[in-house]
Each structure stands twice: as structure tokens, then as C-alpha cells.
Amino acid sequence: MLAHRFGPLLDAVWLERRQRFLLDVALADGTRLTAHCPNTGAMTGLTRPDARVLLSRAANPKRRLAYTLEAVEADGVWVGANTQNPNRVALALARAGHAPLPASIAVRPEVRYGTAERVDLLLTGPDGRRTFVEVKNVHLVERAGEASFPDCVTLRGAKHLAALAHVVAEGERAMMLFLIQRHDCEVFRLARHIDPAYAAAFDAAAAAGVAMVALRCRVDREGITAERTIPVLDLATGRAEAAALPTAALGPT
Structure with a gap:
């Protein structure tokens, strides 16, 4: 799409x-x-x-x-390279009912919540449950075919992960969406050597039930096309299934 x-x-x-x-x-x-x-x-x-x-x-x-x-x-x-565009892409996908965003009947951007101040997207599903979605821009490739995040220390990013884990503990759903603005990647991995604290926050949030999703996009002169999700190598076997959310179907790209 x-x-x-x-x-x-x-x-x-x-x-x-x-x-x-x-x-x-x-x-x-x-x-x-x-x-x-x-x-x-x-x-x-x-x-x-x-x-x-x-x-x-x-x-x-x-x-x-x-x-x-x-x-x-x-x-x-x-x-x-425009870090405002991943939120725009995620919002467009949610409003159009496309994966990997959960199926929803209401989509609200930039909603205040918890200690993270604002969540990028708040989606309300047909069952009435809410999904809090944070979006991170990914551009870094240190090994061929492997997208990585972050590219520098991000205290704010770790704070977002903790806030998502908190809403899951309160019975809501949460997703961290790593939106990759390049199409030459087949897998995603955390750059743990760049920010060990963020990696620790990621592990804690994933264990708490936050869905971790990496979405590969193609950037060209026309715009940004959402292609498909790619494996998140940091997720332990079985954890990805435990954190999975019901999603809408991904339409034609």
C-alpha cells in the first residue's frame, strides 16, 4: 500500500x-x-x-x-530520513484497515496517556479493547539485510517501552511498531551495543506482552509504500505468538 x-x-x-x-x-x-x-x-x-x-x-x-x-x-x-513520515504511514494504514495495525473501529493520533505523555496512535477494536501504538523510525543497517534500532542512545524510547508495558498490565493492548524506511532488509535486530538500556526496556516490554512488529517500507520518488513485516530477531521463541495482536489484512502494495 x-x-x-x-x-x-x-x-x-x-x-x-x-x-x-x-x-x-x-x-x-x-x-x-x-x-x-x-x-x-x-x-x-x-x-x-x-x-x-x-x-x-x-x-x-x-x-x-x-x-x-x-x-x-x-x-x-x-x-x-524524515522522522515525521513513519507516523503518517502508520496512521494511513490504521485508517485504511491494513496490517500490521490491529483491526479497529476508531483511530486517534497523539493521545495523552501514562508517563509517556502522548501515544502515537490509539486504536479501538471491534471488541472495545484499546491498542496503544508507538512508532519508531528505522533507517540503520550495520549488516547487509538487517535493519537495526536505535542509532543513538534514546532515553525517551525506553520510557515509551515502559509506558506500553504498563498499559498491558492494566488490561489494554500495546504495540511497538518499528517502521523501516528502506526496502533492502529481511530481518530486524536491536542495536544493543548502541543503547543497552533501550535493549533492556525492550526485553521487559516484550515479556510483559507488548507486541513488537517490524514493518519494511519502500521509499522512492512517488512516496512510501508499506511492503511487509519482517522477523524481529530479538524475540524469543514463542514470545512473538504471545504478544500477537489481531490484525487487518494487508492489501495490495
Whole structure:
């Protein structure tokens, strides 16, 4: 399913990332400009000078930076770099009734709950039970064919996992959705060496019954297409079944 569509995109070349939110690029004719970088993370593996990038133009003509970074070419594929897009993709899938999101009769984004302040999606199923869904952007590949998360230490991410475990303990359902913005991965594994505390929080949440799902997407000039779920290697045998949620059918991609 094409879950997020890009408008016209501008080709450029990566020059330098400044202050996290500023990306200097060069156009084919040599013109240099500064684009907005909507990614507060380390962007490990993507910050290579001279890498090809795709930029979208802001709808607001009065915005200070007219262009936004959408994707970076790495390892021969387009990799989504806009961390706002995974939530948009997940919301589109939920509203359309597509897997791996649970079948639902009501979909609400950005709902306050627990100690995590806001959950990315709150879904109400036909049985009346709610599913709390957190979405994480994944772009890191350290070994060929294997997507990894996180790419830097994330205290906030560990906090989200603890909050999801808490809602499961209260009788609700919860899902951590690792949305992979590249299509060259066959499996997902935690980058435990980058953030051991996050890995510990993941293990505790999975043991508590939080569903851990990795969804591979294809990024191209048209947009972001949800392809299929891939195995989460960190789940012990049998734990994936225990944490499974009833899902809608995945439609044509």
C-alpha cells in the first residue's frame, strides 16, 4: 500500500548538516541552499558528504526554509530520513484497515496517556479493547539485510517501552511498531551495543506482552509504500505468538 505520497521532489547532493535541523545541499547546477532536516537523531550511516538526497518543497511560501529533507541514498537504495513520515504511514494504514495495525473501529493520533505523555496512535477494536501504538523510525543497517534500532542512545524510547508495558498490565493492548524506511532488509535486530538500556526496556516490554512488529517500507520518488513485516530477531521463541495482536489484512502494495 502506498501509505504516504510525496509531491514534486528536488534532487540535490549532501554537503553538511549543521545544528541538526539545517542541511546544506548543492543542486545539479551548482546552486547551494539550506534545507530543513526533520530528524533529531544521529542519522548514523546517512550523513555522507556527496550522497544524493531528495527534498520536498514546503506548502507554506512564508516558511524560512523552503525545502525539507525526505530521503538519502545509501547502499544503493533510497532511505527515508524524515522522522515525521513513519507516523503518517502508520496512521494511513490504521485508517485504511491494513496490517500490521490491529483491526479497529476508531483511530486517534497523539493521545495523552501514562508517563509517556502522548501515544502515537490509539486504536479501538471491534471488541472495545484499546491498542496503544508507538512508532519508531528505522533507517540503520550495520549488516547487509538487517535493519537495526536505535542509532543513538534514546532515553525517551525506553520510557515509551515502559509506558506500553504498563498499559498491558492494566488490561489494554500495546504495540511497538518499528517502521523501516528502506526496502533492502529481511530481518530486524536491536542495536544493543548502541543503547543497552533501550535493549533492556525492550526485553521487559516484550515479556510483559507488548507486541513488537517490524514493518519494511519502500521509499522512492512517488512516496512510501508499506511492503511487509519482517522477523524481529530479538524475540524469543514463542514470545512473538504471545504478544500477537489481531490484525487487518494487508492489501495490495
